[in-house]
Amino acid sequence: MIVRARAPLRLGLAGGGTDVSPYCDRHTGFVMNVTIDKFAYATLDAAPSGMAEFHALDAQSVQQIDPVAVDAGPGPQQLMRGVYLHVADRLLGGRRPALRIRTHSDAPPGSGLGSSSTMVVALVTAFNEYFGLALGEYEIAQLAYEIERKGLALAGGKQDQYAAAFGGFNFMEFYADDRVIVNPLRIKEWVWNELEASLVLYFTGVSRASAKIIDEQSRNIREGRSDSLDAMHRLKQEAVQMKEALLRGDLARFGQVMQSGWQAKKQSASSITNPMIDELEALAFANGAHAAKVSGAGGGGFMMFVCDPAERIRLVRALAGPGGTVYDTHFTQHGASSWKVA
Template identity: 50%
Template sequence: MEFPRPGIRSLTRGAFVPVRARAPLRIGLAGGGTDLSPFTDTHGGCVLNATVNLYAYAHILPREDGRLVFEAAETGERFEGAADEPIPDGEAARLHRGVHASIVRRFLGGKPLAVTVRTTVDVPAGSGMGGSSALVVALIAAYQEYLGLSLGEYDLARLAFEIERIELGLAGGRQDQYAAAFGGFNFIEFHAGERVIVNPLRVRPPLVKELEASLVLYYTGRSRSSAAIIEKQQANMQQGSSAAIEALLRLKAEAVTMKEAILTGDLRLAAETINRGWEAKKATAEGISSSEIERVLELALANRALAGKVSGAGGGGFLMVMADPFDRQRVLDVLAQQPGRVLPCTFSAEGAEAWRARL
């Protein structure tokens, strides 16, 4: 995809004022997995997700010494090199390298850019809440503010997808970048030819509060790489596995049902949709669930939870549990006694944002 080359903001104005950006993480309510190729290219996919008040942050500060420094505080990784030399391949701060190299190539014509780029994320890596993609979106948003680039939400999400999935070759779908760029509740359609349509949902404020009073996030304590699970899912699709394809078609249908449930405020239907979607999700590939995940979900359901599923590709990370608000405390209490960590779920209406820190 070609992006315009707007005039670059002068870097001397407020040169040593840090630029900051943040992009929200998301929970997947329905349809996760249908945003993967080759399913999307053949059948089209759709997901319903919502961003939460957990964020990936990016900070940019210019340097006068001609050096380039990347610091990924969330993982403890660091890279330093000369800004006028090619960035070598490497695992440390891999996302930072990819975003910086792409921005410099696309918008600066290869002109060196000496900066310190530091990032933090509110949840551990491998949480299943789209943290890696949110981090890429936050990084691009920070460069956008720093350089004065003109990118809309679709541009931002598409560029993040190209950097993460194509240029860096990291396995994954398409929903996370669009969720982080747009924010809020979105029903997102994925069509052949990389055509994406984001449909923001007008969810009434009382229903948002009711959802917040119903949902619980439980971190299993187990970080996992989504790439291995996603590669299994894609292999099943490419091999024409009827079980996997049928499961994905069910997931696609459940996304439409979830949209109806959210817009009409039918949380019982939403809970039923989550449970059906979870069963379908597990049929798409091995490794999505585990004995520990099943134990915790069964325990929550035995203590009046209405529904539960893993957030993201599966294998670990966060579980999303739904309960009637009258019974939510009982679910919270029983989950608090487990080895993981319990968090409330509150929603963010805003997508990626960037600003200059004039402190």
Template identity: 60%
Template sequence: MTTSFKPGTVRARAPLRLGLAGGGTDVSPYSDDFGGLVLNATIDKFAYATITPRDDETVELVAADNSVHWSGAATASLGLVKGLELHAGVYNRIVRDYNAGVPLPVLVTTHSEAPPGSGLGSSSTMVVALVHAFVEYLQIPLGEYDIAQLAYDIERVDLAFAGGKQDQYAATFGGFNFMEFYQDRVIVNPLRVKQSVRAELESSLVLFYTGVSRESARIIQQQTDSVRSGNSTSLDALHRVKEEAIKMKEAILKGDFDSFAESMRLSWISKKLMATSISNSSIDAIYDAAIAAGARAGKVSGAGGGGFMMFVVDPTKRPDVMRTLAQFNGQVFTCNFTEHGAYSWRT
């Protein structure tokens, strides 16, 4: 029996996440000045990365889901290729910091179960999967905090992509987590959520994909500018979003779904005040229709402007809400939670 894999091939996968509460407070400078609090949970949608050694002195990068391909000489630093910036960014940092600047002749192939801009942290999750794959490939002794911080540094510092910190830590650690973000440290607090509460929440959630958001970078920049300028409307909204993260954490631990739904409702009201482009007429129409069909509360997952929306509903009314959402131009999903974060293995 033959195999298409070469010896030494490594794979990694990292779970996408739902930002349940506190999203936006993990973005600098708010997190640096006031401290951020975020409640999130990883779901059964993943980003995948595969590293296969090559026999020649070539690097090949492939984003299989987008049909983007690049190959060239294996050098210590690759130029950034449109559509493959994450691949090249991770390769460059790994070679520089963990392979003494010695080029790596490899084939790097990725695909994700959610597109960039979805609001599920897909880009950051892909960086985590890539980092995890290289850590396994080179047997680099890095722990979970190290991997998450490295992924953050590559995406936010090396590549200068706007965004916060929660996505890298959610993908790395996995499960339900209450995260604290400060200027000099991040603290991940795993939550022991009862199985009955997990099952009820899984039965109560509806996800709706509105389309890829092209607003996220501008929204994040608006939020950043508002914090730096001391805009009281945006700052007060961020403070309230952070307070609701605490309340929602307590609601989940107690299994109090009335408080959970109310916290999500109030969080969405406050979130829309953080920046002007977070919602729009299309998002508002989808939200209003879902509520009229029986949803108890909802919000956009991620920066806003598009991507995924999530709704919490009475499980008996979930089919009604899903039928209503299906009338809009988008896709309706359900999801299950995952207990584990990023993982890598050899084939």
């Protein structure tokens, strides 16, 4: 039997960072995000070698390990090994099957689209299908969060796992004790279409280590720095404002909230922006954009720009100059899915 799964990557529209401890534990976090037609993929089947096989297809890296010797140490296959161990030890009663696990993604690590967490969701979804674990969206997202943030101790928040599991436009609430509420939004078709036509997604060509930025944000909150804390409070409220703008179809307000949220985001940690990002933002504004932000923690990866659809071609041509890549992007309505091939 072959099982495949995929999970959609996400754009963080507003409130990103308020889903990270200790802020969400102390103040409650709100995040507005949407999934796009870029995916993380996982395939599971019985390993012909009788070993546990981990194939990171993007990195062209393969590990074959005796199942009893699998660990969760660093390396290209760490996420795969972490999911394998967690599922085997906690959900399969300690049984470690000889599986071949293969993964790849439509976006590189450090892209700002939640690629690592989305990959964990795709893997958990594949295991759920393969072993008939009957996990729902909340359970898949929470399990993926526990594996990545607690089991592997990789820094980050909670929004990526829930976005990948649920899909679509979601307003998310993050409380203490890892309690999360996902509120799917019913976006009118014309709003959906107009926003797709207005949004330009641009890969800077520079991947970044989000953990460093997240560590700085968390440290600022723990130390009670008022400027960082005030910025996080504004980000949280802007997630509410963006939700209201989307539901009302007020796309002018959507752009205003995105831009003010980006200004607040830059005040939460010094490494969120840099001269390259500032120059790209200035170039975009000179060529029709009226809102901009970096998706994810910041520092690089993908940037989002909002413009009048009539200005889109001018903006895309201008962005081609610095050497990055404009991605054709559409929103998705559905979250992680899995299917049996044979």
